[in-house]
Amino acid sequence: MPDTILIVDDEPDVVDLLVFNLQKAGYKTSTAREGRTALQKIRDELPALVVLDLMLPGIEGTDICRQLRADPKTAHIPVIMLTAKAEEVDRIVGLELGADDYITKPFSPRELTLRVKTILRRAAGTSMPSETLKHGDLLVDRAKHDVTFKGKSLDLTATEFKLLATLLERRGRVQTRDMLLQDVWGYEGDVDTRTVDTHVRRLREKLGKAGDWIETVRGVGYRFIE
Amino acid sequence: MPDTILIVDDEPDVVDLLVFNLQKAGYKTSTAREGRTALQKIRDELPALVVLDLMLPGIEGTDICRQLRADPKTAHIPVIMLTAKAEEVDRIVGLELGADDYITKPFSPRELTLRVKTILRRAAGTSMPSETLKHGDLLVDRAKHDVTFKGKSLDLTATEFKLLATLLERRGRVQTRDMLLQDVWGYEGDVDTRTVDTHVRRLREKLGKAGDWIETVRGVGYRFIE
DNA sequence: GAGGAATGTGACGAACGTGTGACAGGCTTG
DNA sequence: CAAGCCTGTCACACGTTCGTCACATTCCTC
Numbered sequence: 001m002p003d004t005i006l007i008v009d010d011e012p013d014v015v016d017l018l019v020f021n022l023q024k025a026g027y028k029t030s031t032a033r034e035g036r037t038a039l040q041k042i043r044d045e046l047p048a049l050v051v052l053d054l055m056l057p058g059i060e061g062t063d064i065c066r067q068l069r070a071d072p073k074t075a076h077i078p079v080i081m082l083t084a085k086a087e088e089v090d091r092i093v094g095l096e097l098g099a100d101d102y103i104t105k106p107f108s109p110r111e112l113t114l115r116v117k118t119i120l121r122r123a124a125g126t127s128m129p130s131e132t133l134k135h136g137d138l139l140v141d142r143a144k145h146d147v148t149f150k151g152k153s154l155d156l157t158a159t160e161f162k163l164l165a166t167l168l169e170r171r172g173r174v175q176t177r178d179m180l181l182q183d184v185w186g187y188e189g190d191v192d193t194r195t196v197d198t199h200v201r202r203l204r205e206k207l208g209k210a211g212d213w214i215e216t217v218r219g220v221g222y223r224f225i226e
Numbered sequence: 227m228p229d230t231i232l233i234v235d236d237e238p239d240v241v242d243l244l245v246f247n248l249q250k251a252g253y254k255t256s257t258a259r260e261g262r263t264a265l266q267k268i269r270d271e272l273p274a275l276v277v278l279d280l281m282l283p284g285i286e287g288t289d290i291c292r293q294l295r296a297d298p299k300t301a302h303i304p305v306i307m308l309t310a311k312a313e314e315v316d317r318i319v320g321l322e323l324g325a326d327d328y329i330t331k332p333f334s335p336r337e338l339t340l341r342v343k344t345i346l347r348r349a350a351g352t353s354m355p356s357e358t359l360k361h362g363d364l365l366v367d368r369a370k371h372d373v374t375f376k377g378k379s380l381d382l383t384a385t386e387f388k389l390l391a392t393l394l395e396r397r398g399r400v401q402t403r404d405m406l407l408q409d410v411w412g413y414e415g416d417v418d419t420r421t422v423d424t425h426v427r428r429l430r431e432k433l434g435k436a437g438d439w440i441e442t443v444r445g446v447g448y449r450f451i452e
Numbered sequence: 453g454a455g456g457a458a459t460g461t462g463a464c465g466a467a468c469g470t471g472t473g474a475c476a477g478g479c480t481t482g
Numbered sequence: 483c484a485a486g487c488c489t490g491t492c493a494c495a496c497g498t499t500c501g502t503c504a505c506a507t508t509c510c511t512c
Contacts, residue, residue: 101327101344144452145400145443157499158445194459195501201460218458218509383488421490423470444469444498 003048003120004028008038008064009082010057018051018112025113035059039067042074049120051112054083078119080112133168135224138210140165149210159184160203167214172226174217196222229274229346230254234264234290235308236282244277247335248342261290268300275346277338280309304345306338359394361450364436366391375436385410386429393440398452400443422448 005027007018019029030045032038035056042050042064050068054061061081068074080101101115133140137150142165147154156164162184167175175183177193185195200222204211215223231253233244245255256271258264261282268276278290291307294300306327327341359366363376368391373380382390388410393401401409403419411417426448430437441449 143399145446145449158443159500192502194503197459198461198501204460216459385489417489418491420470420492424472424490427471442470 004030004045005116006030006032006038006041006045006047006050008032008035008050008056008061009053010034010055011053014053014082021113022116025117027116035061035064038064042068042077043071046074047077049078049080049116051080051082051116054081080115080119133165135168135171135213136210138168138207138213140168149207154206156203156206159199160206163199164203164207167222167224171224174220174223176221179221230256230271231342232256232258232264232267232271232273232276234258234261234276234282235279236260237279240279240308243335244338247339251339251343253342261286264290265293268294268303269297272300273303275304275306275342277306277308277342280307306341306345359391361394361397361439362436364394364433364439366394375433380432382429382432385425386432389425390429390433393448393450397450400447400449402447405447 005022007015007022007029008031009015009018010033015031015033019031022029030041030047032041036059038050038052038056039059041047052061052064056064065079065081068077068079078101080103082103101119103112103115131142133142139148140161141147145161147156147161147164163180166180166184177196180196181187181193200214200216204214207213213225215225217223231248233241233248233255234257235241235244236259241257241259245257248255256267256273258267264276264278264282267273276294280286280288282290291305294303294305304327306329308329327345329338329341358368365374366387367373371387373382373387373390389406392406392409403422406422407417407419411421426440426442430440433439439451441451443449
């Protein structure tokens, strides 16, 4: 799954140029023309990186940067500032605000792409991607150890959580009871295999309507639908 | 303890300029005039960051960068490239080699200092240094080693403070007892995992109503609410 | 549609995990 | 040296969770 990069600029030409080049480099892109929608998209889509024009109609780029840093959910997202002014003052403001880099217009698309790559590589090492599994409205966050369905948090047991995560992680592929016993329970040989069935039942109950995502493959085991 | 920055350049003027400015910014400095000594100093002193001239007598800056990246002990050290040539080709080479940033000569010392700060900040943690952590009316000041809740100062012991700071810093994410033992206790002696429970209890007691911020995730560990 | 096998369902005792109170050793402080 | 605090450990209590069983239901085969 490719990283998504949010591009915030009010000049369509610039946006198109960036979209074209970044997509060619293998990134997904998302765009916003002004500050308010930019902030909303950042919160909703949680992009891997934001390319942010300093001069925007409405909210200034600097303010966006500040608000982005203030929220723990988005504080870790790297920012590259775009600026038409070459003066150092602007650079300082940008960098001290917590921007990770800046580029002055006019810029070479190739250079920007390289900077994006560098920063994302660096970010990949340090921050944890908050390993999260998703299927429709069902969200499983391993770091938070939290499951939500349609925004509502579900109260799962430790084993139930592990079972769900394992099934979801291998969605589409059938897991035999033995496989599950080994990977979820850590068991080796002969345990009553009905144990798995019971936990699947409890899991389905708690998942409610999403419980149907877990299919039983008769004679084999269980599978999370694709 | 200040971070050490290694400056590698064969022009004494440049080196002096950098030393002066970086020391003023609070960093320790170390210098090398050519490639061989540079590599040795990197291995011996393990600097927090390297400022590296691309053009050096003897070994090229690019080679140093490669060798530095090849050794697991030094692979993580950020590198800022200095180059007299402004051509994009050189920039690409530098960035693709694993340099974290570059600056073209002549450069403003102030700008370099800012870049150093940015990169080190990113390398240090995931996000901002965040000397003070906040959640609602709860304030944790790491510098002052002080915790206040609703304006009232709380009297926490060293371990309790560290535990709270660690949990708060990673709010939302569950910390297993082993994780906490490692990060709060340092994992020196093999302490009983129940020790964590006891300290969480004492912490909750002292936090009063804010003690509910610390959730216990059964079968996994503890978590500060988001 | 009958029979058999596999799975869903409900219930229950045991085991487990966590909260709580207490205590002893070690360290600092006066 | 005594007093006090911090810390790690233990034992006990309590609620939750787990694994198992018996029974009901569904599905497949013939």
